Amino acid sequence: MEPQTETPPGSLPGTLLRGLRGFAAYFRGVLGADAYRKYLEHHEACGHSAAPMSERQFWRDRMDRQDSNPQGRCC
Amino acid sequence: MGTQPNARGTESAQSHVLELDPELPPPAVDDAVREAEERRWTPGKIALWVVISLLGAVAWFMVALVRGETVNAIWFVFAAVCTYLIGYRFYSKVIERYLLKPDDRRATPAEYKADGKDYVRTDRNVLFGHHFAAIAGAGPLVGPIIAAQMGYLPGTIWIIIGVVLAGAVQDYLVMFFSMRRGGRSLGQMAREELGVIGGTAALIATLLIMIIIVAILALVVVNALGESPWGVFSVGMTIPIALFMGVYLRFIRPGKVMEVSIIGFVLLMAAIIGGGMVAGTEWGASFFHLDKTTIAWGIIIYGFIAAILPVWLLLAPRDYLSTFMKIGVIVMLAVAIIVVRPEITVPAFSEFAGRDNGPVFSGALFPFLFVTIACGALSGFHALISSGTTPKLVEKERQTRFIGYGGMLMESFVAIMALVAAISIDRGIYFAMNAPLALTGGTVESAAQWVNSLGLANVNITPGVLAQTASDVGEESIISRSGGAPTLAVGLAHIMQQFIGGPGMMAFWYHFAIMFEALFILTAVDAGTRVARFMLQDSIGNFIPKFKEASWRPGAWLCTAVMVGAWGAVLLMGVTDPLGGINTLFPLFGIANQLLAAIALAVCMAIAAKQGSFKFLWIAGAPLAFAAVVTITASFHKIFSPLPAVGYFANNAAFAKALADGKTSFGTAKTEAAMEAVVRNTMVQGVLSVIFVVLSIIVIIAAVVATVKAFRDGGGRNHEDAPRPSRVFAPSGLFPTAAERELAAAWEKVPAAKRFDRPGHH
Structure with missing residues (x-):
């Protein structure tokens, strides 16, 4: 969840920018937009021999699995 | 495997079982260190909690006891937030320490079942947002708005106290127990813990309750969109927007979720503004001017199609949009209420608090207030989310307190803000909007006359004010727009225009509010239909195995049709009900939701008993007893009350008798067909009430039997997954403690390659 690039600490625009980046990263996490990155991390950490799915394949697979494995949404 | 008594001292026993990797730093803060940290009261900490307690006490005093002309909305915010903080810091800690005893040395399912897809360790703050959404x-x-008929105080107390002692407890317990069981669903846990009868009753009850909840949520949308060309256009546009987003994500730029959500949001805003323009033209006003029955059929057809379309095309993109709006709207509402601080003129207890024939919902304060406000105080539906989905993503056991208990506190805060928004509008407008058409007569003149005839203190509404409010929000009429959503939209527009845009923006804010409520509800309708369809397929699959195959189209379509047909029938019944659907059906929604809560709490109590935690059984037992008493009393009122306004069967008998006597109009039903509709509707509602309450009583009895048996045996069989040593560490709450920071720093130094097991995947 850390911002990708470092801006000089202490300066006001830098702090603001970091704050915004942090918020955007958080929001992405809540939406689930970082699912592919997490999949790659898992794939690497597990030391699979097969190549990971491409981004396109991953999202297809994710959506198609939801078809048969629905998640509830509350009232 | 026989019984496995699992009494106190579990924690230390487990640490012997778990063989931690000696090369790694410990996966949990040492118990003694954590204990010492929790028990150390520095002067700063004491001062902080004294200030929170005092502020909370003053706020409650202002809200509950001071009887001035008005009370400022900011006191509601302080009373709520201070109570939540105290409940979170002290009560949820009691639950953690004495009942659940989480052990961070144990790996969570997200760790030991990690697959990078469904089981993924997720940052606690992200998961908090995800779970909340x-x-x-x-x-x-909507619940708090409908309950505002009785004045603001009963609802406020129930929302704030109820969540601390019941709602958040349920969510926390269910999440924790499900996490310990590899993310099993509530239904699976019920079957395991309560046996075949209890488990089957729980499954059928869950299915029926989902149908009712989906139907009544859909009814809220229908009521908000009926005769509103602007609303119909802008909400209707969410479908092509979602389709576009789905295609974009599938084919154009896969995985760019944030990007497509922002595009979708911009299109959504354009749809709201465009809706105003379209509704302003003559053809637009006539083309999108639909009556409620047409809209109800539209939603039924839409619901069927949405549930059989692939997820990527409609459901997933709509879900992104809905989540995006949810976080945005709630932050916006909180900021607006704190900045604007509206004065509340509604009395603490209204004239209807002591009566059982209120126009917005019928029935006495006890028990009906407690079922009218379900979500926000205690919502059984959450048990379906807290089991299954979220537990598969939790990183460390101790985080469930923050995510489960804390997430529900956040929802309660949303309910308080909705209540504030609703009671910031004039009471005359409130009753004109929320009473059924049969009472208000439908015109500004008749509605004003009816409201003024109620004899409410300080209420003197003129037809001009009602007409002006309608034109301010860009609607033809606001009379009898029941269901809560339009009232919230007027309240929100009233607050937001003081914050951004001035009176000229009221119409935009009104339709913005209608849009996001419709978006949330339609997402819940889609998802609910799908979940219910799978439950049905699974159940039928026990007899006809073919039905278990999710990819078998005829089975999927048939089960979808059954589910949509069921909620569609209830929806149509509500829309065409001469008595005003919300008035009679909303209590059924609340009863259903809280019976589900009672089922969830009953399962939790049985689990706690089997763990041998008898001394702290009341943590689940007390809210269970309360929910059971409230819902069973409410059901009995609905079934046995001799008052036609309250009892379904009494009403049924009254109308049947009138028909038999050859009357052609009776009460609010002006024709013979309408009277027949009442007879039919009340019978269906009555029978549903009976089925719900019988099933729930079976589940509760099964849980009590399991609890008593566990008590006799000193424990029971433990269905948890076997403990496995954790190889990761993360802090448990929003802010890491000193010890957690120290340990996290030690973990930072471990090379990534060493941290994880390499489970053999196939």
């Missing part, structure tokens, strides 16, 4: 929807936004 899954549990919060339109429920906490």
